[in-house]
Amino acid sequence: MNxxxxxxxxxxxxxxxxxxxxxxxxxxxxxxxxxxxxVLALMRLSPVTLISASATAFVEFFRATPxxxxxxxxxxxxPAYFDVQLSQLGTALAGLACNIAAFNSETFRSGxxxxxxxxxxxxxxxGMAPARVFVSIILPQxxxxxxxxxxxxxxxxxxxxxxxxxxxxxxLSYVSLQIRAxxxxxxxxxTAMAALYWLMGYPQAKLxxxxxxRFKVAE
Amino acid sequence: MNKADPILTFEAVHKRYGSVMALDGxxxxxxxxxxxxxxxxxxxxxxxxxxxxxALDVLDSGRIVFEGNEVRSSEATVRHVRRRMGMVFxxxxxxxxxxxxxxxxxxxxxxxxxxxxxxxxxxxxxxSKVGLxxxxxxxxxxxxxxxxxxxxxxxxxxxxxxxxxFDEPTSALDPETIGEVLSVMKVLADEGMTMLVVTHxxxxxxxxxxxxxxxxxGRVIEEGSPKEVFENAMVPRTRDFLSHLGWHGETTIxxxxxxxxxx
Numbered sequence: 001m002n003x004x005x006x007x008x009x010x011x012x013x014x015x016x017x018x019x020x021x022x023x024x025x026x027x028x029x030x031x032x033x034x035x036x037x038x039v040l041a042l043m044r045l046s047p048v049t050l051i052s053a054s055a056t057a058f059v060e061f062f063r064a065t066p067x068x069x070x071x072x073x074x075x076x077x078x079p080a081y082f083d084v085q086l087s088q089l090g091t092a093l094a095g096l097a098c099n100i101a102a103f104n105s106e107t108f109r110s111g112x113x114x115x116x117x118x119x120x121x122x123x124x125x126x127g128m129a130p131a132r133v134f135v136s137i138i139l140p141q142x143x144x145x146x147x148x149x150x151x152x153x154x155x156x157x158x159x160x161x162x163x164x165x166x167x168x169x170x171x172l173s174y175v176s177l178q179i180r181a182x183x184x185x186x187x188x189x190x191t192a193m194a195a196l197y198w199l200m201g202y203p204q205a206k207l208x209x210x211x212x213x214r215f216k217v218a219e
Numbered sequence: 220m221n222k223a224d225p226i227l228t229f230e231a232v233h234k235r236y237g238s239v240m241a242l243d244g245x246x247x248x249x250x251x252x253x254x255x256x257x258x259x260x261x262x263x264x265x266x267x268x269x270x271x272x273x274a275l276d277v278l279d280s281g282r283i284v285f286e287g288n289e290v291r292s293s294e295a296t297v298r299h300v301r302r303r304m305g306m307v308f309x310x311x312x313x314x315x316x317x318x319x320x321x322x323x324x325x326x327x328x329x330x331x332x333x334x335x336x337x338x339x340x341x342x343x344x345x346x347s348k349v350g351l352x353x354x355x356x357x358x359x360x361x362x363x364x365x366x367x368x369x370x371x372x373x374x375x376x377x378x379x380x381x382x383x384x385f386d387e388p389t390s391a392l393d394p395e396t397i398g399e400v401l402s403v404m405k406v407l408a409d410e411g412m413t414m415l416v417v418t419h420x421x422x423x424x425x426x427x428x429x430x431x432x433x434x435x436x437g438r439v440i441e442e443g444s445p446k447e448v449f450e451n452a453m454v455p456r457t458r459d460f461l462s463h464l465g466w467h468g469e470t471t472i473x474x475x476x477x478x479x480x481x482x
Contacts, residue, residue, distance in 0.1 A: 121275050122312035126326035126378060127302035136329060140316045 007185045008192040018175030019196050025092060025161045025171055030154060032097035037104025044109055055105070062102035068163050071095040075167050092164035100157055107149045111142035147215045151208040158201060172196060225284075226251045226382055226413055227272060232281035234267055234437075241267040242278070243437035249382070249430075254414045256424035256445075259434030260460060265417040266309075268434075269384045272415070273304045286381065302330060305375030309387040311367040313359040319346070319370050320355040326378045338377070345373040349403050365396025369403055376407075383407065385416040421461070425449050433457045 008015075043055035062070065074095050079085040086094060115138050123133030165174035176193035180186055225248040234242035241264045249255045257265040270276035272283055274290050274297045283290040285300050313322050323342035327333040333341075346352045349369040351362075359367055368388055375383060385404065389397040401423050408414060408427050418424055424431055425445045432442040433454070441454040452458045 118308060118310055118312040119314070121270075122306075122308060122314070124275060125273055125301055125304075125306040126374070127298055127330040128326075129298070132329055136325065137314055141314075144316060 003188055004185055005188055007179070007183050007188050011179045011183075011189070011192075014175050014179065015172065015192060015196060018170060018172035019200065021169065021171040021175075022158070022161050022173075023200065025096065025164065025169075026154070026158045028093055029096040029100055029157060029161070032093070033100035033104050034150070036097060036101030038108050040101060040105030041108035041112060044105065045112065058098075059102045059105050062099050063106070067095065067099050067160060068166060070099055071164060071167060088164075088167050088169050091167055092161075092169045096157065096161065096164065100153060103153055104150065107146045107153065108142065110149075111146035112138060114145060115141050144215050148208070148212040151211045155201065155204050155208055158204060159197070224251060225249060226286060227415070228282075228284045229268065229272075230282040230284070232268070232271060232283060233279045234264075234271060234276065235279050240437050242271070242281075244281070245437070245439055247432055247439055247442070249413060249415055251381075251413055252411045253429045254408045254412075254416065254427055255430045255432060256428040257415070257417045257432050257434055258419070258421065258424055258448075258460075259440075263434040264437040265434045266386050269306070269386045269415065269417055272384060273301050273306060275306075302378060303381045305372075305378055305380035305383040307368070307371050307375055307383065307385045307388045309390050311359075311364070311371045311391070313367050313371055313374070315359050318356055318358055319351065319362070322359065322370060323374045323377050326374065331378065342373070342377055345376050346370070348376075348406075349373050350399070363396055364392045365399045368392065368396075368400045372400075372403055372407075382413045382415065385414060385418070387417050387419065389418070389420055421449070433460065435460070 040055050040059055043051050044059065046052045046055075071091060074086065075088075075091045119137055119141070120130075120133055123137045124130070128136070161171055162173035165171060165177065168174060172193065176189055180189040183189065228248040229245050232242050232245040233240070243264075245264070245268055247255075247268075257268065259265055267276060271278050272285070272290065277291065286303065288296050288300065290296065290300050313319075314325065317325065320339060320342055323345060324333075324335065324338040327338040327341060328335055343352055343355065346355055349372055351366060351369055351373070354362060354366065354370070359370065362370065372383075372388075388404070389400050392400065397420070401420060404414070404416070404423070405427055416424075416428070428445050430442065431445050431448040432439045433448060433452075433456075434440070435456050441448060441452060441457045448457065449461065452461065
C-alpha cells in the first residue's frame with residue numbers, strides 16, 4: 001500500500017481555510033448562543049405564561065430534533081413556506097445558534113434556580129431592586145456554577161459544526177471531503193482531517209478540564 | 220421624634236402557609252433604642268414575623284408600620300423600609316463571589332449611590348468594629364461561621380439602618396464562635412441600636428433585651444421585661460418552654476414531671 005502524503009501538504013492551505021471556518025463558526029455561534037440562551041432561560045422563568053410557554057416550545061423543539069434536520073429545515077423549508085432565504089453561512093449560523101442557545105438556556109436555568117432563596121433575600125433586604133439582585137448577586141454565581149457545562153457544550157459545538165458541511169459551508173469537514181473526492185486519496189485526507197480536528201479539539205478539552213477544576217464552587 | 224415612639228408595630232398580623240397558620244394575629248411594637256428578643260419553640264412563627272417586617276414575606280392580613288409607613292403599601296415603601304432595616308440571617312448569606320470588603324460596600328454603592336471610596340472607608344470602619352479589618356480582601360469561604368456572621372452584621376450596618384433584624388444569628392454556628400457574634404450584638408445594643416432579635420440564646424435575651432416576647436403557635440403568648448418573663452412567667456406554656464429549653468440550651472428528656480402541664 002502506498003501513501004501519498006504530498007496530497008496533504010499540497011492541500012494544506014485549503015484545509016487550514018476550512019479549519020479557520022470551523023473555528024469561526026464555533027466562536028460566532030457561541031457569541032449568539034450565550035446571550036440567546038440567557039434570554040431564553042429568563043423567559044422560561046417568567047411568571048407570564050405566554051412568555052415562558054413560547055420559550056419552552058422553542059427550547060424543546062431545538063433540543064428534541066436533530067441538528068441536521070434543523071439545518072435542512074432552515075435551508076429548504078423556510079424559503080419554500082415563508083419566503084426567507086438565508087445564505088449557506090447564514091443558515092449554518094442560524095441553525096447552530098438556535099440549537100446551542102436551546103441547550104445553553106437549560107444550563108443557565110439550572111444555574112439560576114440552584115442559587116438558594118437566601119441569596120435573593122440578602123440582596124433584597126439591603127434594599128436592592130430585584131433586577132439589581134439578579135445582575136449583581138445571582139447571575140455571577142449562576143454563571144460560575146454552569147461554566148463547566150458551558151465549556152462542555154463549547155467542545156461539542158466545535159465538533160458539531162461539521163454537520164453544516166451538508167449545505168456546502170466550507171468548513172474543515174466539507175473541504176476535506178471535497179479534497180478526498182478530487183484526489184481519491186481517502187486515507188491520507190481523512191487522517192489529515194482527524195489530525196486537524198484533534199489538534200484543535202484537544203487543547204479545548206484540556207481547557208474544559210481546567211475550567212471544571214478552577215470553578216468548583218466554594219461556599 | 221420621641222424616643223419612646225414605636226419605630227415598628229405589628230397589628231393583628233396573620234400569615235398562613237397552606238394549612239399552617241404561621242402567624243395568628245400578632246400584635247407587637249418596638250420602640251426606638253429598644254432591644255426586643257423573640258423567643259419560643261422552633262416553628263412558632265418568630266422568623267416569619269421578621270421576614271414580614273421587611274416584606275420578604277407577604278402577610279395575609281393585618282398591618283406592619285415602620286417609621287410611620289405601612290410596609291406593604293407600595294413598591295417604593297418596601298424599598299425604603301428595606302434600606303432603613305438591616306437584616307442578619309441564620310445562614311449569614313454573604314455573597315460568596317465577592318470579597319469581604321465588597322460584601323460590605325455593595326449595599327451603599329448600589330442602593331445609596333455612595334462612591335466606592337467613601338463606601339470602602341465606611342466598610343473598613345465597620346469591619347474593624349466587628350474585629351475583621353484584616354479579612355477585608357478575602358472571600359467569605361475562607362472565614363469561620365462566626366467571622367462570616369460578623370461580616371454579615373457589618374454588611375447590614377453599612378446601610379446605617381434605623382433598626383436591625385436578627386434571625387437566629389447564632390443558630391448555625393459552632394458553639395465556640397457563638398460568643399464572638401453575641402459580643403458584637405451586645406456592643407450594638409449598648410450603643411443604642413434598635414434591635415429585633417429572634418434567638419434561642421436565653422442568656423443573651425435575659426442580659427441584653429429590654430423586652431422579651433414569647434411566641435407559640437403563631438402568637439405572642441407572653442411579653443414583658445426579661446425579669447418578668449424569665450423569673451416570673453405568668454403563662455404555663457412559657458414556663459413549660461423555658462423549663463424544656465434549660466438555661467444553657469440543653470434539652471431535658473421529657474419525664475412525667477416535666478411534661479405535666481403546670482396549672
